Amino acid sequence: MDNIKPETCRYGVEASLEIIVGKWKPIILLHLLHGGTKRFGELKRMLPDITQKMLTTQLRELEEQEIIMRKVYPEVPPRVEYSVTEYGRGLYDILQQMHEWGIAHLEYMAKKNSR
Amino acid sequence: MDNIKPETCRYGVEASLEIIVGKWKPIILLHLLHGGTKRFGELKRMLPDITQKMLTTQLRELEEQEIIMRKVYPEVPPRVEYSVTEYGRGLYDILQQMHEWGIAHLEYMAKKNSR
DNA sequence: CAGTATCCCGGCCGATACTG
DNA sequence: CAGTATCGGCCGGGATACTG
Numbered sequence: 001m002d003n004i005k006p007e008t009c010r011y012g013v014e015a016s017l018e019i020i021v022g023k024w025k026p027i028i029l030l031h032l033l034h035g036g037t038k039r040f041g042e043l044k045r046m047l048p049d050i051t052q053k054m055l056t057t058q059l060r061e062l063e064e065q066e067i068i069m070r071k072v073y074p075e076v077p078p079r080v081e082y083s084v085t086e087y088g089r090g091l092y093d094i095l096q097q098m099h100e101w102g103i104a105h106l107e108y109m110a111k112k113n114s115r
Numbered sequence: 116m117d118n119i120k121p122e123t124c125r126y127g128v129e130a131s132l133e134i135i136v137g138k139w140k141p142i143i144l145l146h147l148l149h150g151g152t153k154r155f156g157e158l159k160r161m162l163p164d165i166t167q168k169m170l171t172t173q174l175r176e177l178e179e180q181e182i183i184m185r186k187v188y189p190e191v192p193p194r195v196e197y198s199v200t201e202y203g204r205g206l207y208d209i210l211q212q213m214h215e216w217g218i219a220h221l222e223y224m225a226k227k228n229s230r
Numbered sequence: 231c232a233g234t235a236t237c238c239c240g241g242c243c244g245a246t247a248c249t250g
Numbered sequence: 251c252a253g254t255a256t257c258g259g260c261c262g263g264g265a266t267a268c269t270g
Contacts, residue, residue: 012217102127
Protein backbone atom coordinates (compact mmCIF):
# COMPACT_ATOMS: atom_id res chain seq x y z
CA MET A 1 0.00 0.00 0.00
CA ASP A 2 2.63 2.43 -1.12
CA ASN A 3 2.15 6.16 -1.49
CA ILE A 4 -1.27 6.08 0.12
CA LYS A 5 -1.82 7.38 3.62
CA PRO A 6 -3.98 5.37 6.00
CA GLU A 7 -5.63 8.55 7.20
CA THR A 8 -6.67 9.29 3.64
CA CYS A 9 -7.76 5.77 2.72
CA ARG A 10 -9.76 5.41 5.86
CA TYR A 11 -12.59 7.70 4.86
CA GLY A 12 -13.16 6.03 1.52
CA VAL A 13 -13.14 2.58 3.04
CA GLU A 14 -15.53 3.61 5.77
CA ALA A 15 -17.84 5.31 3.29
CA SER A 16 -18.05 2.08 1.31
CA LEU A 17 -18.65 0.06 4.43
CA GLU A 18 -21.44 2.34 5.51
CA ILE A 19 -23.30 1.31 2.39
CA ILE A 20 -22.87 -2.43 2.32
CA VAL A 21 -22.97 -3.02 6.05
CA GLY A 22 -26.41 -3.99 7.23
CA LYS A 23 -27.67 -7.43 7.98
CA TRP A 24 -29.50 -7.80 4.66
CA LYS A 25 -27.87 -5.29 2.36
CA PRO A 26 -25.32 -7.51 0.63
CA ILE A 27 -27.84 -10.17 -0.27
CA ILE A 28 -30.42 -7.64 -1.37
CA LEU A 29 -27.84 -6.03 -3.63
CA LEU A 30 -26.73 -9.38 -4.98
CA HIS A 31 -30.29 -10.33 -5.83
CA LEU A 32 -30.95 -7.05 -7.61
CA LEU A 33 -27.61 -7.11 -9.40
CA HIS A 34 -28.14 -10.68 -10.49
CA GLY A 35 -31.84 -10.74 -11.18
CA GLY A 36 -32.51 -7.16 -12.19
CA THR A 37 -35.63 -5.27 -11.17
CA LYS A 38 -37.69 -6.87 -8.44
CA ARG A 39 -40.92 -6.10 -6.66
CA PHE A 40 -41.09 -5.75 -2.90
CA GLY A 41 -42.94 -9.03 -2.55
CA GLU A 42 -40.49 -10.86 -4.79
CA LEU A 43 -37.58 -9.80 -2.64
CA LYS A 44 -39.53 -10.75 0.44
CA ARG A 45 -40.01 -14.23 -0.97
CA MET A 46 -36.35 -14.53 -1.94
CA LEU A 47 -35.34 -13.68 1.63
CA PRO A 48 -37.62 -15.94 3.66
CA ASP A 49 -36.14 -14.94 7.01
CA ILE A 50 -36.35 -11.18 6.67
CA THR A 51 -39.18 -9.25 8.29
CA GLN A 52 -41.16 -6.71 6.31
CA LYS A 53 -39.88 -3.97 8.54
CA MET A 54 -36.24 -4.87 7.94
CA LEU A 55 -36.75 -5.23 4.19
CA THR A 56 -38.31 -1.78 4.12
CA THR A 57 -35.63 -0.08 6.17
CA GLN A 58 -32.72 -1.69 4.35
CA LEU A 59 -34.24 -0.74 1.00
CA ARG A 60 -34.87 2.81 2.17
CA GLU A 61 -31.29 3.21 3.29
CA LEU A 62 -29.91 1.92 0.00
CA GLU A 63 -32.28 4.24 -1.83
CA GLU A 64 -31.13 7.21 0.20
CA GLN A 65 -27.56 6.51 -0.88
CA GLU A 66 -28.78 6.27 -4.48
CA ILE A 67 -27.57 2.70 -4.77
CA ILE A 68 -31.02 1.48 -5.72
CA MET A 69 -34.08 3.07 -7.31
CA ARG A 70 -37.61 2.80 -6.05
CA LYS A 71 -40.38 3.06 -8.59
CA VAL A 72 -43.98 3.23 -7.47
CA TYR A 73 -46.81 2.38 -9.87
CA PRO A 74 -50.04 4.12 -8.91
CA GLU A 75 -52.20 1.03 -9.13
CA VAL A 76 -54.45 -0.92 -6.83
CA PRO A 77 -53.11 -3.08 -5.39
CA PRO A 78 -49.88 -1.09 -5.19
CA ARG A 79 -46.81 -2.15 -7.13
CA VAL A 80 -43.31 -1.05 -6.20
CA GLU A 81 -40.21 -2.04 -8.08
CA TYR A 82 -36.61 -1.85 -6.98
CA SER A 83 -33.52 -1.85 -9.17
CA VAL A 84 -29.84 -1.02 -8.86
CA THR A 85 -28.88 2.38 -10.24
CA GLU A 86 -26.12 2.72 -12.78
CA TYR A 87 -24.17 4.34 -10.01
CA GLY A 88 -24.84 1.46 -7.64
CA ARG A 89 -23.50 -1.02 -10.17
CA GLY A 90 -20.07 0.30 -9.27
CA LEU A 91 -20.31 -1.86 -6.18
CA TYR A 92 -20.24 -4.96 -8.35
CA ASP A 93 -16.46 -5.26 -8.38
CA ILE A 94 -16.18 -4.78 -4.66
CA LEU A 95 -18.81 -7.40 -3.89
CA GLN A 96 -17.22 -9.74 -6.39
CA GLN A 97 -13.83 -9.42 -4.75
CA MET A 98 -15.25 -9.76 -1.28
CA HIS A 99 -17.00 -12.89 -2.46
CA GLU A 100 -13.82 -14.45 -3.80
CA TRP A 101 -11.62 -13.53 -0.86
CA GLY A 102 -14.34 -14.54 1.57
CA ILE A 103 -14.81 -17.98 0.08
CA ALA A 104 -11.05 -18.55 0.17
CA HIS A 105 -11.03 -17.39 3.78
CA LEU A 106 -13.83 -19.75 4.76
CA GLU A 107 -11.92 -22.65 3.21
CA TYR A 108 -8.70 -21.60 4.88
CA MET A 109 -10.31 -21.45 8.30
CA ALA A 110 -12.13 -24.74 7.73
CA LYS A 111 -8.91 -26.52 6.85
CA LYS A 112 -7.16 -24.98 9.82
CA ASN A 113 -9.85 -26.11 12.21
CA SER A 114 -9.76 -29.65 10.86
CA ARG A 115 -6.09 -30.04 11.68
CA MET B 116 -23.13 -10.47 -11.98
CA ASP B 117 -23.75 -13.28 -14.41
CA ASN B 118 -23.55 -16.96 -13.61
CA ILE B 119 -23.14 -16.35 -9.90
CA LYS B 120 -25.99 -17.03 -7.51
CA PRO B 121 -26.72 -14.48 -4.78
CA GLU B 122 -27.17 -17.31 -2.29
CA THR B 123 -23.66 -18.49 -3.09
CA CYS B 124 -22.00 -15.08 -3.15
CA ARG B 125 -23.62 -14.08 0.07
CA TYR B 126 -21.49 -16.21 2.31
CA GLY B 127 -18.20 -15.05 0.87
CA VAL B 128 -19.21 -11.43 1.07
CA GLU B 129 -20.38 -11.80 4.64
CA ALA B 130 -17.21 -13.64 5.61
CA SER B 131 -15.14 -10.76 4.29
CA LEU B 132 -17.30 -8.23 6.05
CA GLU B 133 -16.97 -10.06 9.33
CA ILE B 134 -13.27 -9.36 9.16
CA ILE B 135 -13.11 -5.72 8.17
CA VAL B 136 -16.16 -4.56 10.05
CA GLY B 137 -15.29 -3.12 13.41
CA LYS B 138 -14.96 0.50 14.29
CA TRP B 139 -11.16 0.50 14.15
CA LYS B 140 -10.28 -2.47 11.99
CA PRO B 141 -9.92 -0.79 8.61
CA ILE B 142 -7.63 1.91 9.89
CA ILE B 143 -5.56 -0.52 11.94
CA LEU B 144 -5.12 -2.68 8.86
CA LEU B 145 -4.27 0.32 6.71
CA HIS B 146 -1.61 1.43 9.17
CA LEU B 147 -0.05 -2.02 9.36
CA LEU B 148 -0.24 -2.53 5.61
CA HIS B 149 1.26 0.87 4.97
CA GLY B 150 3.77 1.15 7.75
CA GLY B 151 4.67 -2.47 8.38
CA THR B 152 5.24 -3.90 11.84
CA LYS B 153 4.11 -1.71 14.70
CA ARG B 154 4.20 -1.93 18.47
CA PHE B 155 1.06 -1.66 20.56
CA GLY B 156 1.99 1.78 21.79
CA GLU B 157 2.82 3.02 18.31
CA LEU B 158 -0.61 2.04 17.07
CA LYS B 159 -2.16 3.64 20.11
CA ARG B 160 -0.40 6.89 19.28
CA MET B 161 -1.43 6.70 15.64
CA LEU B 162 -5.06 6.34 16.69
CA PRO B 163 -5.43 9.07 19.30
CA ASP B 164 -9.13 8.47 19.89
CA ILE B 165 -9.06 4.74 20.48
CA THR B 166 -9.16 3.36 24.01
CA GLN B 167 -6.68 0.72 25.09
CA LYS B 168 -9.46 -1.75 25.53
CA MET B 169 -10.76 -1.27 22.00
CA LEU B 170 -7.28 -1.46 20.51
CA THR B 171 -6.71 -4.72 22.32
CA THR B 172 -9.99 -6.31 21.33
CA GLN B 173 -9.80 -5.26 17.69
CA LEU B 174 -6.24 -6.58 17.47
CA ARG B 175 -7.24 -9.84 19.13
CA GLU B 176 -10.06 -10.38 16.70
CA LEU B 177 -7.86 -9.74 13.69
CA GLU B 178 -5.30 -12.09 15.14
CA GLU B 179 -7.89 -14.81 15.63
CA GLN B 180 -8.74 -14.61 11.94
CA GLU B 181 -5.03 -14.82 11.16
CA ILE B 182 -5.08 -11.46 9.41
CA ILE B 183 -2.38 -10.11 11.69
CA MET B 184 0.40 -11.65 13.74
CA ARG B 185 1.19 -10.87 17.35
CA LYS B 186 4.76 -11.27 18.47
CA VAL B 187 5.65 -10.95 22.13
CA TYR B 188 9.23 -10.22 23.19
CA PRO B 189 9.95 -11.51 26.68
CA GLU B 190 11.49 -8.29 27.94
CA VAL B 191 10.90 -5.84 30.73
CA PRO B 192 9.15 -3.59 29.99
CA PRO B 193 7.14 -5.81 27.63
CA ARG B 194 7.30 -5.35 23.87
CA VAL B 195 4.60 -6.60 21.53
CA GLU B 196 4.68 -6.18 17.79
CA TYR B 197 1.87 -6.51 15.30
CA SER B 198 2.15 -7.15 11.59
CA VAL B 199 -0.10 -8.24 8.74
CA THR B 200 0.27 -11.88 7.75
CA GLU B 201 0.99 -12.86 4.17
CA TYR B 202 -2.52 -14.19 4.17
CA GLY B 203 -3.92 -10.93 5.47
CA ARG B 204 -2.27 -9.01 2.67
CA GLY B 205 -4.93 -10.49 0.41
CA LEU B 206 -7.23 -7.84 1.83
CA TYR B 207 -5.15 -5.13 0.20
CA ASP B 208 -7.06 -5.18 -3.09
CA ILE B 209 -10.41 -5.10 -1.37
CA LEU B 210 -9.47 -2.17 0.84
CA GLN B 211 -7.99 -0.40 -2.14
CA GLN B 212 -11.17 -0.76 -4.15
CA MET B 213 -13.34 0.24 -1.24
CA HIS B 214 -11.16 3.30 -0.83
CA GLU B 215 -11.54 4.33 -4.45
CA TRP B 216 -15.25 3.70 -4.71
CA GLY B 217 -15.82 5.30 -1.32
CA ILE B 218 -14.00 8.50 -2.22
CA ALA B 219 -15.99 8.73 -5.44
CA HIS B 220 -19.16 8.17 -3.47
CA LEU B 221 -18.33 10.89 -0.96
CA GLU B 222 -17.75 13.33 -3.80
CA TYR B 223 -20.93 12.28 -5.54
CA MET B 224 -23.01 12.83 -2.43
CA ALA B 225 -21.27 16.13 -1.66
CA LYS B 226 -22.04 17.46 -5.13
CA LYS B 227 -25.62 16.27 -4.89
CA ASN B 228 -26.15 18.01 -1.56
CA SER B 229 -24.70 21.26 -2.87
CA ARG B 230 -27.27 21.45 -5.65
C1' DC C 231 4.43 -0.98 28.24
C1' DA C 232 0.73 -3.53 27.20
C1' DG C 233 -2.58 -4.98 28.69
C1' DT C 234 -7.55 -6.60 32.15
C1' DA C 235 -11.79 -5.75 34.66
C1' DT C 236 -16.27 -3.36 35.23
C1' DC C 237 -19.97 -0.73 34.23
C1' DC C 238 -22.99 1.19 31.04
C1' DC C 239 -25.38 3.27 26.93
C1' DG C 240 -27.22 3.60 22.16
C1' DG C 241 -28.68 1.49 18.10
C1' DC C 242 -29.33 -2.51 15.17
C1' DC C 243 -32.37 -5.84 14.60
C1' DG C 244 -36.42 -9.02 15.54
C1' DA C 245 -41.44 -10.03 16.84
C1' DT C 246 -45.80 -8.65 16.43
C1' DA C 247 -49.77 -6.02 15.20
C1' DC C 248 -52.06 -2.73 12.31
C1' DT C 249 -53.29 -0.06 7.50
C1' DG C 250 -54.16 2.67 2.79
C1' DC D 251 -49.45 -5.53 -1.88
C1' DA D 252 -46.45 -2.83 0.38
C1' DG D 253 -45.89 -0.89 3.73
C1' DT D 254 -46.05 1.70 9.46
C1' DA D 255 -46.05 1.54 14.50
C1' DT D 256 -44.47 -0.16 18.85
C1' DC D 257 -41.86 -2.66 22.06
C1' DG D 258 -37.92 -4.94 23.60
C1' DG D 259 -33.30 -7.65 23.66
C1' DC D 260 -28.57 -8.05 22.46
C1' DC D 261 -24.09 -6.49 21.91
C1' DG D 262 -20.55 -3.36 19.94
C1' DG D 263 -18.26 0.09 21.76
C1' DG D 264 -16.88 3.93 25.29
C1' DA D 265 -15.29 5.60 30.16
C1' DT D 266 -12.77 4.56 33.83
C1' DA D 267 -9.86 2.17 36.99
C1' DC D 268 -6.51 -1.29 37.98
C1' DT D 269 -2.06 -4.61 37.04
C1' DG D 270 2.11 -7.98 35.79
